[in-house]
Amino acid sequence: MRMENDRALDCAGAARLLGEWDQILLLCHASPDGDTLGSATALCRGLRALGKTVNIDCADPIPEKFRYLFEGLPQEEREPRYIVTVDVADVKLLGAAWKKWGERADLAIDHHGTREVFTPLRWVEPDSAATAEMIFLLLEELGAPVDPATAGCVYTGIATDTGCFRYRNVTPRTHRIAARTLELGAAAGEINRRMFESKSRAQVEAERRVMEGMEFLCGGKAAMIQVPWKILEETGTTESDLEGLAALPRQIQGVVVGITLKERENGTVKASVRADPPANAAALCAKFGGGGHQGAAGCSFDKETIEQAAQAMGKACREYLESLGLL
Amino acid sequence: MRMENDRALDCAGAARLLGEWDQILLLCHASPDGDTLGSATALCRGLRALGKTVNIDCADPIPEKFRYLFEGLPQEEREPRYIVTVDVADVKLLGAAWKKWGERADLAIDHHGTREVFTPLRWVEPDSAATAEMIFLLLEELGAPVDPATAGCVYTGIATDTGCFRYRNVTPRTHRIAARTLELGAAAGEINRRMFESKSRAQVEAERRVMEGMEFLCGGKAAMIQVPWKILEETGTTESDLEGLAALPRQIQGVVVGITLKERENGTVKASVRADPPANAAALCAKFGGGGHQGAAGCSFDKETIEQAAQAMGKACREYLESLGLL
Numbered sequence: 001m002r003m004e005n006d007r008a009l010d011c012a013g014a015a016r017l018l019g020e021w022d023q024i025l026l027l028c029h030a031s032p033d034g035d036t037l038g039s040a041t042a043l044c045r046g047l048r049a050l051g052k053t054v055n056i057d058c059a060d061p062i063p064e065k066f067r068y069l070f071e072g073l074p075q076e077e078r079e080p081r082y083i084v085t086v087d088v089a090d091v092k093l094l095g096a097a098w099k100k101w102g103e104r105a106d107l108a109i110d111h112h113g114t115r116e117v118f119t120p121l122r123w124v125e126p127d128s129a130a131t132a133e134m135i136f137l138l139l140e141e142l143g144a145p146v147d148p149a150t151a152g153c154v155y156t157g158i159a160t161d162t163g164c165f166r167y168r169n170v171t172p173r174t175h176r177i178a179a180r181t182l183e184l185g186a187a188a189g190e191i192n193r194r195m196f197e198s199k200s201r202a203q204v205e206a207e208r209r210v211m212e213g214m215e216f217l218c219g220g221k222a223a224m225i226q227v228p229w230k231i232l233e234e235t236g237t238t239e240s241d242l243e244g245l246a247a248l249p250r251q252i253q254g255v256v257v258g259i260t261l262k263e264r265e266n267g268t269v270k271a272s273v274r275a276d277p278p279a280n281a282a283a284l285c286a287k288f289g290g291g292g293h294q295g296a297a298g299c300s301f302d303k304e305t306i307e308q309a310a311q312a313m314g315k316a317c318r319e320y321l322e323s324l325g326l327l
Numbered sequence: 328m329r330m331e332n333d334r335a336l337d338c339a340g341a342a343r344l345l346g347e348w349d350q351i352l353l354l355c356h357a358s359p360d361g362d363t364l365g366s367a368t369a370l371c372r373g374l375r376a377l378g379k380t381v382n383i384d385c386a387d388p389i390p391e392k393f394r395y396l397f398e399g400l401p402q403e404e405r406e407p408r409y410i411v412t413v414d415v416a417d418v419k420l421l422g423a424a425w426k427k428w429g430e431r432a433d434l435a436i437d438h439h440g441t442r443e444v445f446t447p448l449r450w451v452e453p454d455s456a457a458t459a460e461m462i463f464l465l466l467e468e469l470g471a472p473v474d475p476a477t478a479g480c481v482y483t484g485i486a487t488d489t490g491c492f493r494y495r496n497v498t499p500r501t502h503r504i505a506a507r508t509l510e511l512g513a514a515a516g517e518i519n520r521r522m523f524e525s526k527s528r529a530q531v532e533a534e535r536r537v538m539e540g541m542e543f544l545c546g547g548k549a550a551m552i553q554v555p556w557k558i559l560e561e562t563g564t565t566e567s568d569l570e571g572l573a574a575l576p577r578q579i580q581g582v583v584v585g586i587t588l589k590e591r592e593n594g595t596v597k598a599s600v601r602a603d604p605p606a607n608a609a610a611l612c613a614k615f616g617g618g619g620h621q622g623a624a625g626c627s628f629d630k631e632t633i634e635q636a637a638q639a640m641g642k643a644c645r646e647y648l649e650s651l652g653l654l
Contacts, residue, residue, distance in 0.1 A: 252526055
């Protein structure tokens, strides 16, 4: 999509623009995760510290576990002059926020390598493990003060998008920026606890039920778990509570593709795929119009039941692994 | 225990000694973990690269998942001139290696704050998240080359002792040394996969059974799981396979003390305690002659059955939490 002033920027370029802009709205993707929220709140804090008027919007409510990111950061609905999307790879991922703000988004800051172009200006760094890494460098470039809360927001984005420094997207820079956030006062221990070690009994029960039903496919090279809506209902868990489930199937020895199918309340099905090289999660999800990264990607099934989605994913996965010569 | 030439060293001091010494034996603690093995193998590789004769001994066999640390690092039994213990806090933890080498250990390199003095020379850094951090700095100080395999050994020690950068022992330096190891070629993604994401189906089954029996104590502030030997027998798992279990009880919301009781083949019981501030795992384990760190510690029950150990730990935990004013 070509527009006037269509430009790919670097960090310095993004900083030059944001340094001049005011009355900014930062948009997070729907079903917000730690990176979109951590990045937006860090940028909001930094830009406000420079005296600018900045607010954040997201189509979905902020999950309980992420609310600390907004502590001392009141938000108000006001007409923005500039709109910046943070960690958004595709307009569909903005959900209702896309309709609300029309096609007015000016700048996209994102680390997804596979993405749509939907803004005239963009700063995209596919080698960044998280958009939050980019935001930290941006704040430095802007000369914005980074207080402990801001450092915590950056740390949150990085830690969540790397599975606490576990995934293959981690680079030396990832660790160095993490080190800086700790020095700047990020409450890393507390954040890690909240993000990675804070399951409710309900979640433990939901996980137990889901894992009991795990299926192995493709001679053990793939594993799939299904999370029908009724499990959430019966255990009293939310979608956000069960985010961690998607990581589990791939953790079994021999499994290179882990698939998690989650039924939403409206009956549609969200598939999360985690893959180890040589398998590529984004390539598998692309068959269903989805995308993401090599190690983690997703796609949606809007018309199928969870069982039908399971059949379709299983078949596509088999074909995919065969094409890689793994079966 | 005072001995002639009794001295606490720093990194430079330890490097000066090791720079002069040759025909060195490095001792790991029994029930070896990633830090003692990663540290010893990294030091062995670095010192051999400087032309020295170095070997490693451990009372127990090297668990399968750690064997890569020894790739291309053949070991031979030979009479050493100097003996260095690596990551060992107490002679009891050396197991049979203590009897074998007598009281000849010359130097202890360790990061445990609570430890016995059993060598005339020691370099101890309680703020180090892992002994492996210290080894990296030591190799730098020695001017020893650090190849990808060596970097991987260091990375292994750091990653395992921090729960992949998750625990509260992580410092900015931890992340920076990790960054250096990645730059030097450590296969971090592969190591993480092997350490943290490689469960056999047998392990998944064992975990499922153990978690089903989890008990909550002290009004939900403590959680305990028991692993009777028969679970290992029936699922075909090993003690090393189930190392990850100890982290699970504390992950439940509200729990500040997580206790894991594992019955060994000989009937004795090993307790692993994980705690969040203000609870201190080492303080609780000290009541039974054990020790460790604030966040993670252990103790042993040599005469009690697993049920009796559970009773004793539960009672001690209650008294401990009461003393902290948490109940």
